[in-house]
Amino acid sequence: MAALVELRDVVKHFPVTRTLGEIARGAHPAVHALDGVTFDVGDGDAVAIVGESGCGKTTLGRLMLKLVEPTGGAITFAGAPMAGLAGERLRDFRRQVQLVFQNPFDALNPRFTIYRAVVEPLINAGIDRAEHADRVASAFRRVHLADFDRYFDRYPHQLSGGQLQRVVMARALVLGPRFLVADEPVSMLDVSVRAGILALLREVRETMGLTAVYISHDLALVRYLCERTLVMYLGRIVEDAPTEEIVRRPRHPYTQALVAAVPVPDPDQSRQPLPIKGNVPDAREPPSGCSFRDRCPHAMARCAAETPALRAVAGGHHVACHLE
Numbered sequence: 001m002a003a004l005v006e007l008r009d010v011v012k013h014f015p016v017t018r019t020l021g022e023i024a025r026g027a028h029p030a031v032h033a034l035d036g037v038t039f040d041v042g043d044g045d046a047v048a049i050v051g052e053s054g055c056g057k058t059t060l061g062r063l064m065l066k067l068v069e070p071t072g073g074a075i076t077f078a079g080a081p082m083a084g085l086a087g088e089r090l091r092d093f094r095r096q097v098q099l100v101f102q103n104p105f106d107a108l109n110p111r112f113t114i115y116r117a118v119v120e121p122l123i124n125a126g127i128d129r130a131e132h133a134d135r136v137a138s139a140f141r142r143v144h145l146a147d148f149d150r151y152f153d154r155y156p157h158q159l160s161g162g163q164l165q166r167v168v169m170a171r172a173l174v175l176g177p178r179f180l181v182a183d184e185p186v187s188m189l190d191v192s193v194r195a196g197i198l199a200l201l202r203e204v205r206e207t208m209g210l211t212a213v214y215i216s217h218d219l220a221l222v223r224y225l226c227e228r229t230l231v232m233y234l235g236r237i238v239e240d241a242p243t244e245e246i247v248r249r250p251r252h253p254y255t256q257a258l259v260a261a262v263p264v265p266d267p268d269q270s271r272q273p274l275p276i277k278g279n280v281p282d283a284r285e286p287p288s289g290c291s292f293r294d295r296c297p298h299a300m301a302r303c304a305a306e307t308p309a310l311r312a313v314a315g316g317h318h319v320a321c322h323l324e
């Protein structure tokens with residue numbers, strides 16, 4: 001499958017306010033959100049990015065949508081470098097990519113009716129007004145909001161969390177996008193409505209032939225949605241493999257800890273939690289060598305001296321660890 005999105009050695013550092021000592025030393029500290037990320041997303045694929053809070057996965061999603069610019073490296077979309085997109089080509093890109101927000105309560109303007117919220121992308125994209133009503137109705141049908149016209153005059157606070165997330169999805173789908181990034185799409189929702197939203201995400205991706213990236217800390221969720229999973233730790237990809245391989249045969253010590261720590265329903269598995277000490281290190285001063293070494297039960301001298309490269313260990317399975 002040809003790549004729709006390609007990232008090559010992408011770096012994103014966020015400058016932070018300097019202390020007096022740092023000013024005196026001439027230091028320019030920065031949060032290392034991403035450090036040398038390289039991967040492709042195939043056209044029509046569903047890819048998950050997983051990791052703990054602060055690992056860089058949300059920044060990565062925003063870079064792929066050109067909501068923030070990289071500090072270094074290159075990103076292309078459908079073969080075109082994103083850095084050079086401007087004017088009509090940038091507007092065309094914006095029509096093809098959409099973000100499904102983590103919190104539907106924050107995603108919609110509380111002063112806009114539901115109809116206004118969903119029609120707004122059509123207005124911004126300059127779509128002929130005569131097409132608006134049909135396009136909005138079609139988007140509402142896709143997200144299975146029955147009797148959708150009775151929602152049109154309501155405001156976000158008058159809908160439940162599950163209904164709102166369907167409205168957010170209708171808004172994301174109304175322009176017929178090609179690429180969707182969903183950032184923790186169900187984490188803020190009541191457990192009782194999560195399964196319905198996940199089934200809907202899978203259905204719209206399959207029926208519309210969308211390429212999708214799901215950002216999540218939840219391996220059980222990505223197992224349901226994605227064929228391939230990338231595991232991130234402190235701004236780097238540490239494992240990239242088919243999702244079933246990640247869940248059943250994780251090879252990086254961090255992935256092993258993640259899999260052991262989360263309840264992935266599987267009667268065949270009886271793995272006990274691995275010891276994983278401490279917290280994610282300060283992204284202002286990432287450790288030398290392997291950034292997981294302070295927490296890794298297998299760390300050795302080489303791990304402090306040399307950053308492990310992401311290497312192929314089997315077909316479609318890549319791991320960044322000196323044990324491999």
Ligand code: SF4
Nearest residue numbers: 290293296303321322
């Ligand atoms: S490179 Fe070393 S510290 Fe990093 S995960 Fe592998 S064994 Fe652990």
